Amino acid sequence: MNTMTNQDQTHTAKVCIQKATYDTIDLESLLQPLGGITSYVHKGEHVLLKLNLLNASTPEKAVVTDPQLVRKVAEAVLKAGATPIIGDSPSGPFSKRRLKKVYEKAGLLTLSSDLGVELNYDTSITNVQIPDGKQLTSTPICNFILNADKIIALPKIKTHSYMIMTLATKIMYGAVPGLTKAKYHAVYHRKSAFANMLLDVLTVAIPDLIIMDGIIGMQGEGPGAGTPVNINVLVAGDDPIALDLAVCKMLQIEPIGIPILKRAKIRRLWPPHITYPLLTPDNVTYKGFILPSTADYLLTGKKTPRQSPTITAKCISCGQCTEICPKHAITNxxxxxxxxxxxxxxCYCCQEICPEKAIMLEEHN
Ligand code: SF4
Ligand code: SF4
Structure with missing residues (x-):
């Protein structure tokens, strides 16, 4: 499994973007700049295809990863000589009965019997320590995640009423068993705490490769009640934050307004450089993407808070605020x-990161 730590300032993340419909998926071309699927998957390995299976929902509603993409990825894994296993921990009880219903609705029973690919029914869990967690010191993680030699995550581009967007960085919340997820919603009821908890989970369950289903995404009141939208893209890479930043650019969303990306910025997890060897986000810009009604001023631009950061005499000129500011608005x-x-x-990232509490929020014209 991959690991996730503060980004080395020389690191360059690659994000591959391809225009596609479900009939024209060309995985070989999409993954070619990353070295192909065999850079990630080796003969004899068990490869988990971690889908977004929020609930028992048919593919045309755009709630779950589309089975046509899953089929293509499973075929590529088989061709590489590895064994794909399909799985997720949907919302609600993590039981075999519920899994069967979710797989059936998502069109995965047919896919499984056509290709002879296993669907995960192992509902056992292990408590995993998170030594560097900001919110969690440990958490239950599903064994089907821990037992995989490799993980290919297949998130869908969707809105999320609480976290605004659910993309590559949030996909691994499915590593946590169903009802624990509900409990964490109650415990971490502040967005910043919830987003930090999601990043904590990601540090112990990071995918090796991500192929994002943006052919038909979801806009509006996602993740379960929004409306399908044709975006017609696939996005691939191995840095989930880089993928999410690329999607934000494509959909013209201010990334610092997405709670998990804001926390990732403060935890210095944003890649310093991103390259786009195929299409760039500007080549596939989608105008008019509808965010959930819960989106705040950072995303809608509808109201600007009066409070602005002001640097006080406590400042020791450490430069951390300058470094973190996503808009390069601070100069030393x-x-x-x-x-x-x-x-x-x-966005107040500067105030949050200041070690001296030297930044106050004040009215400013
Ligand atoms: S982070 Fe705080 S102490 Fe450091 S330079 Fe900025 S205002 Fe000054
Ligand atoms: S100056 Fe502070 S509040 Fe303003 S954009 Fe930069 S980090 Fe955000």
Whole structure:
């Protein structure tokens, strides 16, 4: 399994973007700049295809990863001489009965019998320590995740009323068994805490490869009640945060407004550089993507909070606020950092990261 730590400043993440419909998926071309599927999957390995199977829902509703993409990925894994296993922990009780219903509705029983591919029914769990967690010190993780030699995650591009978007960085919340997920919603009822908890889970269950289903995504009141939208893209890579940043750019969403990406920025998990060896997000821009009604000012631009960050005399000129600012609105000066309020979007990352509590929020014209 991959690991996830603070990003090395020389690291460049690759994000491969391809225009596609379900009839024209060309995985070989999509994965070619990453070295092909055999860079990730080796002969004899058990490869988990971790889908987004939120609930028992038919594919045309765009709630679950489309089985046509799953089929193509399973075929590629078989061709590489490895054994694919399909799985997720949907919402609700993590039971064999519920899994069967979810697989059936998602069109996966047919796919499984056509290709002879196993669907996961192992509902056992293991408590896993998270030594560097911000919210969790340990969590139950499903054994089908822990037992896989490799994980290929297949998230869908969808909105999420609480976390605004559910993309590659959130897909591994399915590593946590169903009812524990519901419990964590109650415990971590602040968005920042919930997003930090999601990143904690990702540190112990990070996919090796991600192929994002953006052929038909979901907009509006996702993840279960939004409306399908034709975006007609596949997005692949092995850095989930880089993929999410690319999708935000494509959909013209301010990434710092997505709670999990904001936390990832503060935890210095954003890749310093992203390259696009195929199409760029600007080549496939989607205008008018509808966010959930819960999206705040950072995303809608409808209301700007009056409170602005102000640097006080406690500042020790450590430069951390300058480094973290997503809009490069802070510059270091001989004295203390200077904020350009014409660039500032009031995300308050600078205030959160300041080790001296030297940034106050004040009204500013
Ligand atoms: S993070 Fe705080 S202490 Fe460091 S330079 Fe910025 S305002 Fe000053
Ligand atoms: S609040 Fe403004 S200055 Fe501070 S990090 Fe956000 S954009 Fe930069």
């Amino acid at each position: 000066t001989k004295d203390k950092p200077h904020i350009d309020y014409t660039k500032c979007i009031r």
